[in-house]
Amino acid sequence: MRPDVAARIILKAEKPLLVVGAEIADHGGAPLRTAVRLAQELEMPIIATAHSCKFLEKEGFTNYVEMGLVELTNAASDPEWQGVEGYGKPDLIIVFGAHLDLMNALFQTLKSFSDIPTLSISRYFMINADFSLPNLDEDLWLQSLEDLCREVEKGRAKAPL
Amino acid sequence: MTEKQRVKIEKMSSPVLKMGNVEIVLGKVEDAWDEPMGPTPKPRLADLRDWDMKLLNRYEPFYSPICDMCCMCSYGKCDLTKQRRGACGLDMRTQQARTIAMESVIGAACHGAHARHVIEHQIQRLGRDYEIDMGLNIATEAPVTRAIVGIKPKTLGDLEEAMEYAEGEIQNVLSSIHTGQEGDYKDYESKALHIGMIDNLVKEIADIAQIVGYDFPRGDPDAPLVEMGPGTVDHKKPVVLMIGHNVAAGAEVLTYAEAYDKLDTIEIAGICCTAHDLTRKNPKAKVIGPMSEQARYIRSGIADVIVLDEQCIRTDILEEAKKVGSVVITTSDKLAAGLPDMTSRPADEIVDKLVSGEIPGALILKPEKVGEVAVKTAEMIAPLREGRKAIPSKRELVKEAKKCTACEACMRHCPVNLHISDALSAAKKGKLKALEDLRERCIGCKRCEAACPKEIPIVSLMEKASEKMLKEKKCKLRSGRGPILDTEIRNVGPPIVFGEIPGVVAFAGCSNYANGAKEVPEIAEEFLKRRYIVVASGCAAMALAMYTDEEGKTLYEKYPGNFDAGNLANVGSCVANAHILGAAIKIPHIFARRNLRANFEEIADYILNRVGAVGVVWGTYSQKALSITTGLNRWGIPVIWGPSGVKYRRLYLGRRDQPEKWEVYDAKTGNKVPAGPLPEHLTYVAESKEEVIVSIARLVMRPNDTTKGRQIKLSHYIDLHRRYYGGMPKDLPLFIRTEGDIPITEKETVKNILKEAGWKETPIPDPTLLERMIMKRV
Ligand code: SF4
Ligand code: SF4
Ligand code: SF4
Numbered sequence: 001m002r003p004d005v006a007a008r009i010i011l012k013a014e015k016p017l018l019v020v021g022a023e024i025a026d027h028g029g030a031p032l033r034t035a036v037r038l039a040q041e042l043e044m045p046i047i048a049t050a051h052s053c054k055f056l057e058k059e060g061f062t063n064y065v066e067m068g069l070v071e072l073t074n075a076a077s078d079p080e081w082q083g084v085e086g087y088g089k090p091d092l093i094i095v096f097g098a099h100l101d102l103m104n105a106l107f108q109t110l111k112s113f114s115d116i117p118t119l120s121i122s123r124y125f126m127i128n129a130d131f132s133l134p135n136l137d138e139d140l141w142l143q144s145l146e147d148l149c150r151e152v153e154k155g156r157a158k159a160p161l
Numbered sequence: 162m163t164e165k166q167r168v169k170i171e172k173m174s175s176p177v178l179k180m181g182n183v184e185i186v187l188g189k190v191e192d193a194w195d196e197p198m199g200p201t202p203k204p205r206l207a208d209l210r211d212w213d214m215k216l217l218n219r220y221e222p223f224y225s226p227i228c229d230m231c232c233m234c235s236y237g238k239c240d241l242t243k244q245r246r247g248a249c250g251l252d253m254r255t256q257q258a259r260t261i262a263m264e265s266v267i268g269a270a271c272h273g274a275h276a277r278h279v280i281e282h283q284i285q286r287l288g289r290d291y292e293i294d295m296g297l298n299i300a301t302e303a304p305v306t307r308a309i310v311g312i313k314p315k316t317l318g319d320l321e322e323a324m325e326y327a328e329g330e331i332q333n334v335l336s337s338i339h340t341g342q343e344g345d346y347k348d349y350e351s352k353a354l355h356i357g358m359i360d361n362l363v364k365e366i367a368d369i370a371q372i373v374g375y376d377f378p379r380g381d382p383d384a385p386l387v388e389m390g391p392g393t394v395d396h397k398k399p400v401v402l403m404i405g406h407n408v409a410a411g412a413e414v415l416t417y418a419e420a421y422d423k424l425d426t427i428e429i430a431g432i433c434c435t436a437h438d439l440t441r442k443n444p445k446a447k448v449i450g451p452m453s454e455q456a457r458y459i460r461s462g463i464a465d466v467i468v469l470d471e472q473c474i475r476t477d478i479l480e481e482a483k484k485v486g487s488v489v490i491t492t493s494d495k496l497a498a499g500l501p502d503m504t505s506r507p508a509d510e511i512v513d514k515l516v517s518g519e520i521p522g523a524l525i526l527k528p529e530k531v532g533e534v535a536v537k538t539a540e541m542i543a544p545l546r547e548g549r550k551a552i553p554s555k556r557e558l559v560k561e562a563k564k565c566t567a568c569e570a571c572m573r574h575c576p577v578n579l580h581i582s583d584a585l586s587a588a589k590k591g592k593l594k595a596l597e598d599l600r601e602r603c604i605g606c607k608r609c610e611a612a613c614p615k616e617i618p619i620v621s622l623m624e625k626a627s628e629k630m631l632k633e634k635k636c637k638l639r640s641g642r643g644p645i646l647d648t649e650i651r652n653v654g655p656p657i658v659f660g661e662i663p664g665v666v667a668f669a670g671c672s673n674y675a676n677g678a679k680e681v682p683e684i685a686e687e688f689l690k691r692r693y694i695v696v697a698s699g700c701a702a703m704a705l706a707m708y709t710d711e712e713g714k715t716l717y718e719k720y721p722g723n724f725d726a727g728n729l730a731n732v733g734s735c736v737a738n739a740h741i742l743g744a745a746i747k748i749p750h751i752f753a754r755r756n757l758r759a760n761f762e763e764i765a766d767y768i769l770n771r772v773g774a775v776g777v778v779w780g781t782y783s784q785k786a787l788s789i790t791t792g793l794n795r796w797g798i799p800v801i802w803g804p805s806g807v808k809y810r811r812l813y814l815g816r817r818d819q820p821e822k823w824e825v826y827d828a829k830t831g832n833k834v835p836a837g838p839l840p841e842h843l844t845y846v847a848e849s850k851e852e853v854i855v856s857i858a859r860l861v862m863r864p865n866d867t868t869k870g871r872q873i874k875l876s877h878y879i880d881l882h883r884r885y886y887g888g889m890p891k892d893l894p895l896f897i898r899t900e901g902d903i904p905i906t907e908k909e910t911v912k913n914i915l916k917e918a919g920w921k922e923t924p925i926p927d928p929t930l931l932e933r934m935i936m937k938r939v
Binding site: 021022049050051053054057058066068069070071073074075077078082098099100101102104105106108109111112113124135137 | 221223224225226227229242243253569573578675804805807808812814816818845846847848849851852855856885886887888890891892
């Protein structure tokens with residue numbers, strides 16, 4: 001999937017939720033800045049798994065909820081889940097920056113036990129996500145994240161208030 | 162206890178009967194063990210099902226299916242996605258739980274068959290009546306066996322009774338996996354928990370039999386520091402390398418070398434748990450390292466003879482050995498490797514055939530014969546093999562590296578996502594540092610080589626790049642001490658239960674690390690410095706020895722080997738990790754005077770609510786690591802896995818947003834009271850080293866902590882959270898019952914957090930999940 005298509009999926013969601021993992025600060029910090037840009041633009045909290053909250057704090061971003069990746073996956077696979085406190089139940093879960101095995105587990109679990117759609121914007125194609133960027137080399141991936149942010153920002157600017 | 166009475170008749174002569182050398186078993190008699198039989202001797206599946214359901218209702222199983230299908234029978238394969246059911250009626254959740262039960266039963270069967278072999282071998286050597294003597298300071302010789310089976314084993318023969326019970330349970334649970342049996346996922350989980358408990362039992366049996374049979378250290382905190390690392394072996398000597406988990410054959414190699422005074426002229430070394438146990442028999446044996454070393458060490462060509470026993474052995478060893486002309490001896494009917502059975506042939510004939518190359522290896526099922534053949538063959542073949550290795554020269558390395566097209570196939574197949582092509586790109590220019598660094602994080606699985614379209618021998622290139630480092634790689638491992646002493650439990654029982662020793666952190670499991678083995682010692686040292694009790698076994702115990710500080714010291718040289726605050730105790734091989742659980746079981750028995758005999762539920766309830774112990778398996782891969790974890794969980798001990806653990810596909814996770822699940826009975830009043838999400842999970846997967854550290858600090862909290870104990874635990878939690886997560890934890894209100902729980906130095910900050918959260922004080926219970934433990938109702 002191209003970044004502009006991913007952006008359209010995000011823009012269509014009423015309550016998207018972004019999940020970022022401990023590897024978010026790798027790759028020179030560009031993915032981290034993407035996360036913050038998206039969260040601010042879409043006024044959504046970030047689920048900060050493992051020690052990723054440390055990097056969000058450093059970026060001055062505080063609208064995050066600390067949760068283990070499997071804790072979030074577990075809660076989201078429960079049909080009775082009320083969602084994140086003060087935000088509610090998401091209608092799209094966007095994931096990147098976490099350990100591959102754990103992201104894979106999230107997509108597999110939610111595919112089997114939840115109706116919430118999922119979108120991977122990580123560097124590798126995630127076969128069990130409902131929507132996913134393809135396998136990309138690092139430069140192309142970072143460019144895709146940039147394009148995605150720009151498309152989301154453009155889309156929001158156009159949207160009626 | 163009930164046990165068999167044996168009468169030995171050496172010679173008897175009467176008008177009607179003449180006989181000699183006969184042993185008669187007269188049946189079972191009561192002995193003098195004054196502890197009354199508890200409610201669940203030799204529990205069957207249904208006997209502890211209520212306890213399992215208590216756990217499973219609180220820690221609802223979380224499933225992450227690896228596969229959408231079930232292909233277990235020829236009705237299928239069946240697609241189980243989107244609420245579909247298989248042709249037999251099975252749904253996705255139940256199929257996952259069934260897989261977990263199956264994998265746990267494989268793990269338990271592995272340890273069980275190992276235990277059975279050890280008992281038979283020791284009985285054959287020493288006789289059924291050989292006494293189990295665990296030394297002066299261990300009166301509770303077999304806590305797991307006592308609590309489950311309800312017997313107090315006095316002789317090797319007594320262990321057979323426990324073994325027979327375990328084997329029956331393994332068969333029963335295995336049968337439940339058949340198509341058209343269990344249809345409820347929680348009931349399958351109950352079976353997995355049951356078989357995990359059986360796994361604990363057979364490990365204890367196996368290690369007790371080894372300890373008494375080979376005279377291993379009996380809970381010795383000062384067990385010797387032994388040499389570990391690829392650099393410890395003198396290449397000029399003949400080398401016998403043992404790989405696996407059952408030391409029977411390896412022990413005989415040592416015995417033969419000892420008897421013929423060859424310990425200084427040949428090298429006897431091991432990989433995996435057999436290596437641990439070799440050093441427990443004789444500290445002159447050397448430890449190469451964990452499973453990740455198998456393929457690459459063999460390619461280095463150093464081993465002349467490779468003796469395989471059982472479990473976690475690469476199945477391509479013979480193929481790798483042939484490349485460098487090493488001889489392979491298999492010693493177990495579970496792993497014959499296609500080699501000819503030479504058990505009945507004379508030792509010298511086998512040696513001749515091996516040395517001449519007539520056969521590439523041999524299956525020898527008599528451990529004593531293995532000892533003789535391995536040593537003699539190594540001595541004869543070593544001069545013939547000189548210089549044989551499958552590691553390229555530097556020129557060849559650069560040539561191979563130049564073939565790389567940076568297609569990234571290797572990286573996509575690498576379980577730890579190593580960026581191999583970047584390192585090869587540097588190697589093309591003769592720069593090998595990146596390849597050497599890669600080896601530190603590589604787990605030696607060879608998946609990259611299989612994936613590479615250019616057939617680049619990536620593992621061998623890393624080995625070449627690391628040659629100098631490996632030659633110098635020597636460190637010190639404390640040999641496995643075996644059980645924890647009763648005297649140690651007497652000292653640390655009260656501070657653990659009241660929370661003043663903040664926790665017991667137990668490292669176990671395999672070497673499939675997410676980010677290199679270095680993280681294991683880093684995690685351990687964080688808690689050693691904070692005066693937690695740290696214990697270890699198996700490959701994880703080796704990982705703790707693999708890294709040295711600036712002064713060249715490993716953790717084993719820096720921290721004493723007692724079961725005490727700020728100490729690091731290596732109990733030994735994987736089967737020895739039963740003693741870690743044994744220590745947790747001894748706390749209620751020795752300190753709180755709870756009956757142990759056939760009293761599983763009460764002991765587990767005590768551990769769950771009062772003993773702040775946490776297991777860490779940072780590198781999971783085997784079915785045994787799953788059964789070990791599941792067993793610990795049934796006793797109320799949480800375990801944290803590294804990221805690969807999620808591929809087991811099931812976790813036991815609590816939900817802090819469901820406060821009704823966290824109520825316990827206050828045993829003094831019978832009232833149900835909130836106890837906080839403690840411990841919050843039973844099986845958890847952490848994503849990073851930082852998350853493991855913070856999770857340990859959280860998971861050691863228990864409802865029974867005194868205010869002083871909770872203060873200590875919280876102050877570590879806050880400090881670690883600040884250090885690794887960068888701020889105050891937001892969940893403190895969940896763990897504070899009264900203001901007395903607040904660490905003094907954090908009083909004002911924490912009070913503000915509590916105020917903002919609308920926190921209310923809750924009572925500190927005398928916690929239990931068992932109604933029958935309530936003393937009186939109000
Ligand atoms: S065991 Fe059941 S679900 Fe599995 S293949 Fe057979 S019929 Fe299908
Ligand atoms: S051998 Fe090492 S580099 Fe190759 S796939 Fe396995 S872990 Fe990765
Ligand atoms: S698979 Fe082989 S060719 Fe491709 S990047 Fe890896 S080493 Fe290079």
